[in-house]
Amino acid sequence: MNKVITKRTEDYSKWYLDVIEAADLAEYGPVKGTMIIKPYGYAIWENIQKLLDKKIKDTGHKNMYFPLLIPKSFFAKEASHVDGFAKECAVVTHYRLKNDENGQIVVDETAKLEEELIIRPTSETIINNSFSQWVKSWRDLPILINQWANVMRWEMRTRPFLRTSEFLWQEGHTAHSTKAEAEKEAKKMLKVYKELVEKKLAMSVVAGKKSDSEKFAGALHTYTIEAMMQDGKALQSATSHNLGQNFAKAFETKYLDQENKFQYVWQTSWGMSTRIIGGLIMTHSDDNGLVLPPAIAPIKVVIVPILKNNEDNAKVLDFVKKLKTGVKECEIDYRPELSAGAKFNEWEKKGVPIRLEVGPKDIENNSVVLVRRDKLSKENVKVTELAATIKKTLLDIQNYLTEQAVNVRLQKTKTVDNWDDFVKEINNNNFVLAHWSGDREVEQKIKQETSATIRCIPFDQAPELGKCVYSGKVSKKRVLFAKAY
Amino acid sequence: MNKVITKRTEDYSKWYLDVIEAADLAEYGPVKGTMIIKPYGYAIWENIQKLLDKKIKDTGHKNMYFPLLIPKSFFAKEASHVDGFAKECAVVTHYRLKNDENGQIVVDETAKLEEELIIRPTSETIINNSFSQWVKSWRDLPILINQWANVMRWEMRTRPFLRTSEFLWQEGHTAHSTKAEAEKEAKKMLKVYKELVEKKLAMSVVAGKKSDSEKFAGALHTYTIEAMMQDGKALQSATSHNLGQNFAKAFETKYLDQENKFQYVWQTSWGMSTRIIGGLIMTHSDDNGLVLPPAIAPIKVVIVPILKNNEDNAKVLDFVKKLKTGVKECEIDYRPELSAGAKFNEWEKKGVPIRLEVGPKDIENNSVVLVRRDKLSKENVKVTELAATIKKTLLDIQNYLTEQAVNVRLQKTKTVDNWDDFVKEINNNNFVLAHWSGDREVEQKIKQETSATIRCIPFDQAPELGKCVYSGKVSKKRVLFAKAY
Structure with a gap:
C-alpha cells in the first residue's frame, strides 16, 4: 500500500511494474512466466470482456468452447503454423503421478500418452478439425463462433499483462463460402476492436495490415491495431486474420456449393487478450500510479470521509451515506485504521477517476471536494449538483484521456524521407512513417540496425509515390515503423 | 437434425446421449475424454454463469485468476489431497517441440522442465501458496475470492457434461480468522447453490453433509446438494468444503491475531461445474428431447411461421414480425428450406419453453397457436393477449418443472428399516433413507454389495434413534443412500 512508484523518466520499465504493484492488479505466479490476476485487475478485464462480448454477439457470433489440449499431430498439418507457434508450447506427456519407493511424488512412467498433447497456443487447428466435420453444404456457412479461453505460449522473457506464458483472451473463428466474405469479416472485426479500444479504453491506435514477415503464422493477411505507449513504443493491441484457405486445405474443410462442387472454405480468426491491460496502463498512467478511463x-x-474527532465522525459518516452520486460503481472508504491522506494516496494509485473528499467543513457548506484523477484538479461541488457534476466530469475525463492519447501519438509520429532522419526519429522513440519497397530483406536489415519493425501498413493513407527510405527502390505507400513491446 | 431419440425406458444412457446430440449441446473432442461445448450448450452455461456470478459477488466475493499450471511439489504438501486428486492428472514435462531428422514433429528432449507441472485439477494448493504470502494480520481477513476456470482430471470413463477430463467451473476460496466463520461461509455458499439449482434450474436436491469417506480430499467437512435424476440416480450438483486448517498448515498460511500471536487461517472452498448441465438434462428432458426451464x-x-403458398407467405411473415411477445429471448425461424413440421420437431428437441405457430388461418382470427414444451399442450391465444399469456405461461412452466422434479424425488425416496427392503429399494433405483451407525467399514460393504453410496447426511431431519440397516448398531440419524453418477 505504501509502494513508492519509480518516475517514468527515471526507469520506464520499472515504473510499469511499480504501477501494477501499487494498484494491486497482478503479480507473478509460482511458475516462471505465469501471472496471478488480482481482483482489481480482473475487474478491469471483466469490464473489457463485457463490452467486447456484446459487440461480438451483436455482429452475429456465438460463443462456444473447445478443449484445452490439442494432439501434437494437428500442428503438423499447417506448415507455417507449426513454425510460428507450436514449437514453444507446453507439452503434456503423462497422465498420472505416483509415489516412488521413497514416498516422493513422481511421474508414473507407465502412464505415458501415446501421442503428446499441446496446451493450446491458439485454436485454429482443433477448430478446423471440427469445422471439417460440421461443414457439408453451402447452407452450413458461414460459421461464426468465438471462445473466451486461456492459452499458453512458452515465453522466456515475461512481463505482467504484456507477455506471460499463459494469458486470457477471446479467439473468434469463422468459415465462409467466398474469399470476399472472409476479407469483409476480418476487417469488420478489426473495426470492432478499434472502436472498443478507442471509445472505451481511450487508447490511440493505427489500423493497418501487417507485412508478410509480421503476419500470423498461417494467415493470408493479418490486420492489426497498433497503439502508441507513452514511451513511443508500439503495442499490438488486437489482430484479425484473413486465413484464406490455408487451414481449410490442411484439414480438408470443404463444402458442396450450389453447383454441387466441392470448395474449400475461406476463414478468419481474430483475438484480443489480457495484454490490452498492459496497453491501457502504459497509455494513461502517470508517476502517481494507474489512471483508468471511466468507461x-x-x-x-470513491468517497473518502475525513474523520477527525468522534463527535464529527458520526455526522460525516451519516452525510456520506446519503450522498447521491448517480453512479453505481461508487464506494465509500470507511476503513478506520487508515488516515484520509493514506486513502487519497491509495485510490490515486488505483486510478479511480473521481474521488470525493468529505470533512466537517464541507458538511457545513453542504458541499464536497471533487478530485479528478486525470488532472489531479480539485473543485468544490454543491451536494445538490453532485450527480450532474459527476456525470459530466466522467465524460470529461473519458474525452480528455482520449484526446491526450491521440495527441501523444500525433506528436510522436514522424514522417521521414531519408535514412538519417529515420534512425534519429526511431532512436527518439517515435512512430515513423516512411516509404518501404516491400522488400523482405530490407525489412530485416532495418530491424537489425534499428530494432524498429513494420507495425503495419496503415489503411488511412492516400497512395503516394516515393522511394524506400533504406534501399531507394520505388515505393507506393508509407508504412509505420516503431520499436514495439 | 433428424436425430431419432432412444426412449428412456429402452436405454436411459443412450437416451441421454441422444438428447445432447439432438439438441446440439456438445460433442466429444478429438482427445479421449474431452468435450466440445457447442453454441446452444454454451449459451445455457453462460446463463447459469451469469446468475451464479451475481450471487457470488452479492455475497462479497471477488473474481480473480490463478495460473493453470501448478508445480508438482505443491501437491506433496497436503497428504490426503494428493491421494484424492493429483495422481490422475495431466502432467506437463516439456516446453518445446522440434523437427527430427525425418521432418517429423517431436518433443525436444533438451527442453525438459526441471520440475513437472500439473494442469490444475482444483486450485487449493496454488491459492494457498499465495494466501500464505498475502495474509499477515487479522486485518487481512477474511479473503473471499472466486475464479471461473477450466480444470482437468484424467478420467477413463467419460460422458458429456457428467464426467469429462476437462471441465469448466467456478471455484471459490476463502480464508477466515475463526473456525465458526469458515463453517458459516461453507454453509452459506451451499445455500447459494441450492437456491440457484432449485429456483432457476428447477431441479430437486437434498442438502447435507458428506460422510468422511466421501468428503473432499483435504477437507474437514464437505457439504453437498444431491439432485435426483429421472432414473432415480443421484447427481452431486455442487459442493462446499470447510477445509479447516489442513491447507493452512501445509502451506503455513498464518496471521497475527489481535493479541499478536500467530494463528493458522480457517478456510473454505466451493464449486459448481458444467456437470450441472448433465443434471439439468436428466431432470427435465423427455423422449422428445431437451426440456429447459425458462429461467x-x-x-x-420461438416463432414458426407456417408458409404454404407465396401469396400468403408475405402476409404471414409480415404478421410474425409485428408480434409482440414481450420477451427478449425470442427468435423467428425464417429458414425457407425447412418445413414447418421439421422446425417444430427441431425446437422441441432443443427444449425451447414456448413455440408459437402462425399460419394464414391464425392471421384471420388475429391469434397464434401457443405450444408449451413441458406438457406439449396447445392453445389459441389472441394477439392482444399474447405478451401477458407468454409471461404467465413461462412462470407456469418454471413452476411445473420444479414441482415435477420435487414430486419425482419424493415418490422415489423410500424410508427403510431393514436390509431386505434396503436392497429392494436400491435395486428399484430409489433414494433410500436408512439408519447407519457411522461405521466406515459398513459403508464400504454396502457399496460393494449394492453399488449404493452415502450421498449425504441430510440437514433437514429431526434426531431419531434407530439401528443401522446393515449392522444393527445404534444410529442417531438417517443418511441418504443412492446409486450415483
Missing part, C-alpha cells in the same frame, strides 16, 4: 473503471467514484 | 433457456420463445 472501464471498476470503481468510478 | 435459463437461451431462447424462451
Whole structure:
C-alpha cells in the first residue's frame, strides 16, 4: 500500500511494474512466466470482456468452447503454423503421478500418452478439425463462433499483462463460402476492436495490415491495431486474420456449393487478450500510479470521509451515506485504521477517476471536494449538483484521456524521407512513417540496425509515390515503423 | 437434425446421449475424454454463469485468476489431497517441440522442465501458496475470492457434461480468522447453490453433509446438494468444503491475531461445474428431447411461421414480425428450406419453453397457436393477449418443472428399516433413507454389495434413534443412500 512508484523518466520499465504493484492488479505466479490476476485487475478485464462480448454477439457470433489440449499431430498439418507457434508450447506427456519407493511424488512412467498433447497456443487447428466435420453444404456457412479461453505460449522473457506464458483472451473463428466474405469479416472485426479500444479504453491506435514477415503464422493477411505507449513504443493491441484457405486445405474443410462442387472454405480468426491491460496502463498512467478511463473503471467514484474527532465522525459518516452520486460503481472508504491522506494516496494509485473528499467543513457548506484523477484538479461541488457534476466530469475525463492519447501519438509520429532522419526519429522513440519497397530483406536489415519493425501498413493513407527510405527502390505507400513491446 | 431419440425406458444412457446430440449441446473432442461445448450448450452455461456470478459477488466475493499450471511439489504438501486428486492428472514435462531428422514433429528432449507441472485439477494448493504470502494480520481477513476456470482430471470413463477430463467451473476460496466463520461461509455458499439449482434450474436436491469417506480430499467437512435424476440416480450438483486448517498448515498460511500471536487461517472452498448441465438434462428432458426451464433457456420463445403458398407467405411473415411477445429471448425461424413440421420437431428437441405457430388461418382470427414444451399442450391465444399469456405461461412452466422434479424425488425416496427392503429399494433405483451407525467399514460393504453410496447426511431431519440397516448398531440419524453418477 505504501509502494513508492519509480518516475517514468527515471526507469520506464520499472515504473510499469511499480504501477501494477501499487494498484494491486497482478503479480507473478509460482511458475516462471505465469501471472496471478488480482481482483482489481480482473475487474478491469471483466469490464473489457463485457463490452467486447456484446459487440461480438451483436455482429452475429456465438460463443462456444473447445478443449484445452490439442494432439501434437494437428500442428503438423499447417506448415507455417507449426513454425510460428507450436514449437514453444507446453507439452503434456503423462497422465498420472505416483509415489516412488521413497514416498516422493513422481511421474508414473507407465502412464505415458501415446501421442503428446499441446496446451493450446491458439485454436485454429482443433477448430478446423471440427469445422471439417460440421461443414457439408453451402447452407452450413458461414460459421461464426468465438471462445473466451486461456492459452499458453512458452515465453522466456515475461512481463505482467504484456507477455506471460499463459494469458486470457477471446479467439473468434469463422468459415465462409467466398474469399470476399472472409476479407469483409476480418476487417469488420478489426473495426470492432478499434472502436472498443478507442471509445472505451481511450487508447490511440493505427489500423493497418501487417507485412508478410509480421503476419500470423498461417494467415493470408493479418490486420492489426497498433497503439502508441507513452514511451513511443508500439503495442499490438488486437489482430484479425484473413486465413484464406490455408487451414481449410490442411484439414480438408470443404463444402458442396450450389453447383454441387466441392470448395474449400475461406476463414478468419481474430483475438484480443489480457495484454490490452498492459496497453491501457502504459497509455494513461502517470508517476502517481494507474489512471483508468471511466468507461472501464471498476470503481468510478470513491468517497473518502475525513474523520477527525468522534463527535464529527458520526455526522460525516451519516452525510456520506446519503450522498447521491448517480453512479453505481461508487464506494465509500470507511476503513478506520487508515488516515484520509493514506486513502487519497491509495485510490490515486488505483486510478479511480473521481474521488470525493468529505470533512466537517464541507458538511457545513453542504458541499464536497471533487478530485479528478486525470488532472489531479480539485473543485468544490454543491451536494445538490453532485450527480450532474459527476456525470459530466466522467465524460470529461473519458474525452480528455482520449484526446491526450491521440495527441501523444500525433506528436510522436514522424514522417521521414531519408535514412538519417529515420534512425534519429526511431532512436527518439517515435512512430515513423516512411516509404518501404516491400522488400523482405530490407525489412530485416532495418530491424537489425534499428530494432524498429513494420507495425503495419496503415489503411488511412492516400497512395503516394516515393522511394524506400533504406534501399531507394520505388515505393507506393508509407508504412509505420516503431520499436514495439 | 433428424436425430431419432432412444426412449428412456429402452436405454436411459443412450437416451441421454441422444438428447445432447439432438439438441446440439456438445460433442466429444478429438482427445479421449474431452468435450466440445457447442453454441446452444454454451449459451445455457453462460446463463447459469451469469446468475451464479451475481450471487457470488452479492455475497462479497471477488473474481480473480490463478495460473493453470501448478508445480508438482505443491501437491506433496497436503497428504490426503494428493491421494484424492493429483495422481490422475495431466502432467506437463516439456516446453518445446522440434523437427527430427525425418521432418517429423517431436518433443525436444533438451527442453525438459526441471520440475513437472500439473494442469490444475482444483486450485487449493496454488491459492494457498499465495494466501500464505498475502495474509499477515487479522486485518487481512477474511479473503473471499472466486475464479471461473477450466480444470482437468484424467478420467477413463467419460460422458458429456457428467464426467469429462476437462471441465469448466467456478471455484471459490476463502480464508477466515475463526473456525465458526469458515463453517458459516461453507454453509452459506451451499445455500447459494441450492437456491440457484432449485429456483432457476428447477431441479430437486437434498442438502447435507458428506460422510468422511466421501468428503473432499483435504477437507474437514464437505457439504453437498444431491439432485435426483429421472432414473432415480443421484447427481452431486455442487459442493462446499470447510477445509479447516489442513491447507493452512501445509502451506503455513498464518496471521497475527489481535493479541499478536500467530494463528493458522480457517478456510473454505466451493464449486459448481458444467456437470450441472448433465443434471439439468436428466431432470427435465423427455423422449422428445431437451426440456429447459425458462429461467435459463437461451431462447424462451420461438416463432414458426407456417408458409404454404407465396401469396400468403408475405402476409404471414409480415404478421410474425409485428408480434409482440414481450420477451427478449425470442427468435423467428425464417429458414425457407425447412418445413414447418421439421422446425417444430427441431425446437422441441432443443427444449425451447414456448413455440408459437402462425399460419394464414391464425392471421384471420388475429391469434397464434401457443405450444408449451413441458406438457406439449396447445392453445389459441389472441394477439392482444399474447405478451401477458407468454409471461404467465413461462412462470407456469418454471413452476411445473420444479414441482415435477420435487414430486419425482419424493415418490422415489423410500424410508427403510431393514436390509431386505434396503436392497429392494436400491435395486428399484430409489433414494433410500436408512439408519447407519457411522461405521466406515459398513459403508464400504454396502457399496460393494449394492453399488449404493452415502450421498449425504441430510440437514433437514429431526434426531431419531434407530439401528443401522446393515449392522444393527445404534444410529442417531438417517443418511441418504443412492446409486450415483
